[in-house]
Structures are given as structure tokens and as C-alpha cells.
Amino acid sequence: MNDTLANTEKKTAYILTLPAVLLVFSIILFPIFANIWISFKEVELKDIRIPEPRAKKIVKSISDKPTKIKILYKLRNSSLIQEIRDVSFQDNFPKNFEIENLDPRCSYKKYNLKCEFGNWPPKYKENFQVIFATNDGSKIDKNNFKSIKPKLDGKSDNILLNTNFTLKNFKKVLFENEFIDLLLTTFYYTFFGTVGSIVFGILTAQMVNQKFYGRTFMRSVLLFPYVAPVVALAYTWELLLDPNSGTLNSLLLNYQIIETPINLLGQKYIEISVLGFDFKLRLALTTVIMFEIWRYFPLAFLFILARLQAIPKELYEAADVDGASPFQKFFKITLPQITAVISILFMIRFIWNFNKFEDVFLLTGGASGTRTLPINVYQQGFAISDIGMGSAVSIVIVVLLLMFMFFYFKLLGKRVDEN
């Protein structure tokens, strides 16, 4: 009795979870493995379209013979590079028509024309023509012929499914295209974006955790950049920072803070001298990181605020009795209480900033030294149309991510052991 109950429970569970599991696995897990497959192939964007046999039907009346009609099929192979094998053709015709001069590749039975065209090489073209005549001598209506569409079928190799593999893509990714520079840019973007958003998250959470008028309103406002669509925000920032008529540059010029406009998103380096030291700052990258921080610090804020509100009030009261200063309270009580949240946040944000595509793409498109790994996936795969290369870059991303997660959990595990 118990056994059958457990069995039905199992069955129900499988029925309930199956749709979700199937969908997630086919759309998320399968592509990750497909990436590995594609990354070892030489595939270009144009190769992935499956070649199709196509026919355009043109109906022509013959001027001096109203009982006859000519039908022209313009046949072609849609692919420029691949062969189609065993092309078969089928078309139906209205009743009471007879065919003249039947092509040897075809047969005509019950008003149905069937042809076997054999193999079509790439770029293949043929004009195929049949002539019909009424068997009772009546006139022909062209529209009866036009309304029916021919059916074509054929076999072709799917370039993705053959077993020709190559290491070319990985060689190119790792040894060409300034791979080190790409990695460094990605790392700067990820690291400073993450740290910045966490720092601002701590500041704002600390701020909102105090009592003041308009506190709930402030909390909503702080989340605006995170909930609003990235497209709208990126273009607004672009307008704001525009060198010619952007608000920021106009303001700075107006108050005579700068003399010439700065192209914040289009200039790779800017020379800065601090205390006599001259160094080059990657300007566009810094701007993109600023946007990143602006957009994602609300998340850190939300997490840290939730943690701050859970800290027992008694701790602060005790500190007051001991005569601790506000800074002592912050560094000795608040900070230790939020380190756990911060380390989780750091990992989550690090992973997601590492994979961030939209923000950089919309702001600079990867120009002026802001090309990160995800941007490179897009550029290789769609701008240069080399799908294989794009996949290889994706694989590099996945491997780096897995490495990061591995080290992170190891470090975290160690720290837990020490405590």
C-alpha cells in the first residue's frame, strides 16, 4: 500500500516537473553543449541557412492558341555553397487538362505532375517548362493555374551536423585579436564595476537605514536605474555625455571647468597628472564602468539594506553606553555584520558583470577600448559573421566563469573552516 503511494507520488512529481525541465534543458543546457560542438567547426553565418530547392511559377497564355497554356517554372538551389540531392517536384492542376511533350524526368497522373530532378549543385538554375491543352477545346482561365503552388523537396547536408572539426577557432581566439588586452579590459570592467557598485550600495544602505523624512520615497528612487529598461537608460546617458551638444559637456563649458568638450564615450585614453605623475586613464572604459555602477548599485543597496535592518539594535545601544564614535560603530559593528552579504554580492555581481553585454554594446558598441569578451562574441559571430569563432569565445567565457566559481568556493570554504 505504502509502495504504491510512493510510486504515484513519484509519477506525479515527474509529470509536474517534466515540462519545465524539458524546456530549460533544451533552451539553456543544450546550447551550452552545442557551443562546444560549433566552436570546433568552421562555420559562417551564411552557412547555417539550410539549402532549399525553390521554384517560381509563371503562367503564360499562348496568343494564337486559346486552348493551350504554357507554364514556366524557374527552378534554383537557394544555396551558393551546398548541393541538394534527390530533388523531387510536385504540382497539381485543374481537371480536364492534358499535358504535351512530357519531360522524361516527370510523370503525369490524375492531374498531378511529379518530377525527379536528381542532384542540384550549388547555384543551380533551370527554366523548366510544360504546356497544357484542354481536352474538350474550351478556353483556359489563367487564374486556375496560378492559385496552386508547387511543392519541392530535397536532401542536403547540414553543415552543423557533419564531423569535420578544426582547432583553428581556438588558435585564433587565444593567439590573435589581442587576447590579453581583451581579458584585461573585461577584468577592469568587471572588477571595478563590481567593487564600485558594492561601495555605493553600502553608502546608500547606511544612508537609508537612518530615519529621515521621505525615506520610503528615497528607497524607490534608488531602485529606478535597476528596474528601467537598459535601452532607454543607455541612450539617455549617451545624450547626456555627447561631446557636441550633450548636457554634461555644455554644463562644464558653461561653468568654465573645462575649455574643450571631452568625448567621454569615444576617447580611449586621457592624460592625467596627479602630484606630478602623468598617467593615462582609459576614459571610455571608465565611463562605461560608471554607467555600470550607476545601474547596478541599487541591487547591492537592496541586499545590504535588508541585512542592516536585521542587525539587533542592542548592539548599537551597547556601543553608545561604551561611548563609541559613529565611525567606530560603523567599522566595528556594521561592517562585520554585512561581510557575508558583501561576499555573496561580490560573487553574483562579478559573474554577471563579466557576462554583461547590453550596457557596453549600447553605449560604445565595443569601440575606443571597451571591447569585453561578451562584446567579442557578438563581433565575431555577427559583425564578422564567423559563427565558429563566436562560439569559441563563448567557450572561453564559460571556462573562465567555471574557474572563477571554483576558486571562489574554495576560498569561501577555507574561510568557513577557519571560523
Added chain:
Amino acid sequence: MRTKNIILFSLISTFFLIFLISIWKILATLQGLSINSFNIEIIFIFGFLISLAHLGIGDRIKSIYKSIIFSSIFVFCDGYLIQKLPIWYNVGVFLILYFFTNKINKYTFIGLKEDHSTQVILFDFLTLFGILFFSFVILFPFYMMLVTSFKTQIALLVNPLDFSINFGQDIRDLFKSYFVIFKSYKFGKYIVTSTIVSVGTVIITLLFAIPAAYAVARLNFFGKTFLSTSILIIYMFPAIVLVIPLYTIFSQLGLRNSIEGLLIVYTATTLPVAIYMLQGYFKSIPKELEEAAILDKLSWFGIITKIIIPLSIPAISSVALYVFMIAWNEFLFSLMFLDNPNSFTLSRAIQYLSGDAETPRQYLMAGSVVVTLPVLFIFVYFEKYLVSGLTAGSVKG
């Protein structure tokens, strides 16, 4: 010690005043006033003197009178003697000064003798500064987006700093950008597409996620722990690594440029977090209710529809709102999968619009307002639900 505290207090409060006045000046500049200098030195001297005078006078005058006197003196000197500016600007300066003098009222001569008094003051002013700074930095781009959409091309080129809107003009001229994007750029159609895709994603996600979450929360079956951990791990995998294989597969299946294709991808990417959020909530529902239902011979379908769903409306709402937001804001997949303007979503349409260098910026901003408003409206209206969704779903972003 006390002199040091007094000087520090004056300095900190003066810097705060300079910040307040500077923000007000920037906002005034953006209304078309020509102010070419922050006059930091003058405000510094005034601020410092006001802080010192405040401490010196102490309780001898009622605080309201004190504030009004200080504010009036400042406005008179700054507005009347140095800069000749419209009356509304000076009223603003007066209100800022009134606010400022009220804030420093808390601190007295005697109070500055206490331990850590400078740190307390610094902390207080940093908080005030932070509130204003962050409000400004966050709201300013949104303000600019909205105002630009009401301007004309010529006005923007003549004076890029003039953000003032002439409300006196004909309503058709005022909303011209909106009329144009809806008429010439088919934004109405894109709104419909975006709505169908987002609402569709919410419905399908819930249909798939509720049963699965129920099974994970309540039933015992082989592979349960594997399932619940893999859900989160899968969720960490970024969209950018899925794009190329999905693009090739969708091209071959003819799913590109179709709403169905987007629905499938959006549902798959939001399902893991939806299941994760829901199963957590389902676990908190007392088991006894279901046990009673089983005795009544209700099937699992009956249990889910009659007991689980009615009891978890809050959790389901936050999942629904969160998923809606993700689908509405999504950009990467719509960029990859849609290249036919007839099947664009709003985000993709705006990006397409910006690809044309000729597109006037006010149209772009009008489009941005159209795509942003629904999300912000939903967020403000359902903040409670959405915040819990954000916190739980924030592994993604």
C-alpha cells in the same frame, strides 16, 4: 579642542551649503538662466559666517527668526548685490538657506564639547549630502529623458542647456515627438508586440513553474536535490553564451523574427528563478491543509488550483511582476532574433531607431519614455511585491 570643533563644524556645514546652492544653480541653468560661475568663494565666506554667527547667537533669538534673518541676508547679498536673477531663483535660494539654517539649529555651542561631536556632525551631513547627491544623480537622467522628448530639434541645438518647457504652446506641438513615433515609426505596433511577449512569458512561465515548484517543494522523488541545485546553477549561465547556438537552431527552424521564438527563450530563461522563488514560498504553507485535501480525494491538480494557488497569491504576484519586468526590458535576444521591423519589440525598435544617425534625439527620448514609463509605473505601484521579487531573483541582472 573646542575651537577645532567649531571650525570643523563650520567647514562641514559650509561645504554642505555650497553643494546645495550649486545643485540649485545647475537646475536654474537648465531652465535657461545664464549663470556662468558657482561663486564658490562668496558662498564659502557667507556659509562660514552664518555657521559661526549661528553658534554665537545660540538661543538668544527664536530659531525661526534666526533662520529668516540669515536667509534674508544671504539672498539680499547674493541675489541683489552680485547676480541679477529672476525672483523665482531667489525664492529658491531663500528656501535652501531656510532649510540649511534649520538643519544646523541642532548643533549648539555646548553640544560641540561632547565626545565625537565632529564625527557625529560629519555623519549627519554626509547622510544629508548622500540623500541629495544620489537623488540628483539618479533622477537627473530620467528628468533629461522626459524633458528632451518635449523639445524641438532647433531648440536643442540653439541652447543645449535650456530644458524649460513652454506649456503655453499647442498640445500637438508639445507632444509632437510622441505623435511622430506612433505615426511614422509604428510604435503602437511595437507596444502591442512587447505587451504580448511580456504577458505571454508571464503566463507560460507560471503555467510551467507552479506545478514544478509544487513538486520540488512537497513531493519526494528521485533526482529532486539534483533538480533544485541545478536550477540555480543553470540560472547563473549567461545569455551571451546561449546566443550563437540558439541563433543557429532558430534560423534553421524558422523561429527567428517570430513571437513564438521569443516566448520560448524568455520562458526558459525566467523559469529557473520562478521555480526557485515559488518553491520557497510553497514550503511555508502548512502541510495539514493538503493532507485534509488528500483525504477528500482531491487530485494534485485540485490541490494546486484549490489550495496552493489561492494561498500563494503574494508570491505568485511577485514572480509575475518580476518576470514581466525581465521580459519587457530584455534586449540581447530581441537584438539577435529580430531583424524584421514588423516583429520588433519596443527595446529593439528604439535600438533600430538610434542606428539611423538622422533620427532626431527627441524621437529617441520619446521612445525611451514610452518604454520606461510602464515599468516605472508598475514598480512604484507594486513596489512591495517587486522588491521581494528583485531580492530573490537578483542572482540575475
